[in-house]
Amino acid sequence: MAVVRPENSYGSDYQDSRYGLSILDLSSDESISLVAQSEPIGVALVEDESNSYALALLAGSDTLLQVNLASPNAPAEVDLPAPPISIAAMPDGNFVITHNQSLGMVSILDPATLELQTMSNFAVTNLFEQKELPRTEGNQEAE
Numbered sequence: 001m002a003v004v005r006p007e008n009s010y011g012s013d014y015q016d017s018r019y020g021l022s023i024l025d026l027s028s029d030e031s032i033s034l035v036a037q038s039e040p041i042g043v044a045l046v047e048d049e050s051n052s053y054a055l056a057l058l059a060g061s062d063t064l065l066q067v068n069l070a071s072p073n074a075p076a077e078v079d080l081p082a083p084p085i086s087i088a089a090m091p092d093g094n095f096v097i098t099h100n101q102s103l104g105m106v107s108i109l110d111p112a113t114l115e116l117q118t119m120s121n122f123a124v125t126n127l128f129e130q131k132e133l134p135r136t137e138g139n140q141e142a143e
Helices: none
Strands: 002-004 020-025 030-035 040-047 052-058 063-068 076-079 084-089 095-099 105-110 115-120
Touching (some): 020 040, 040 084, 040 095, 052 084
Antiparallel strands (some): 002 020, 040 052, 052 063, 063 076, 084 095, 105 115
């Protein structure tokens, strides 16, 4: 699985002028390239008992794509609550997706069911009355 970047902007070849995902079968040297609607900003791999999948986030899209690497032509789509920034694996097998929200938003994805749990608005503005954090005695000498 690889992210493919545009090779040219002249429009001579539709696929070469757009972002995409490329899947290479190492046993047969065959490859499949998928054209993405925008730049992939995060890709994670997950396996279950019978299949391998890629989870892909696209810039400006509120959708996560789950691509079955054995048959990638029909990816499953998962609606996200807001545009994503990144995706990362968690030790329990789930994935955390961060979103671009001013008061904080993260979603936890269960790759087996594609269900999301989203937490938001956990960041607090003006939590402290002071604009600057107080200095400790050891830091005052550095001034």
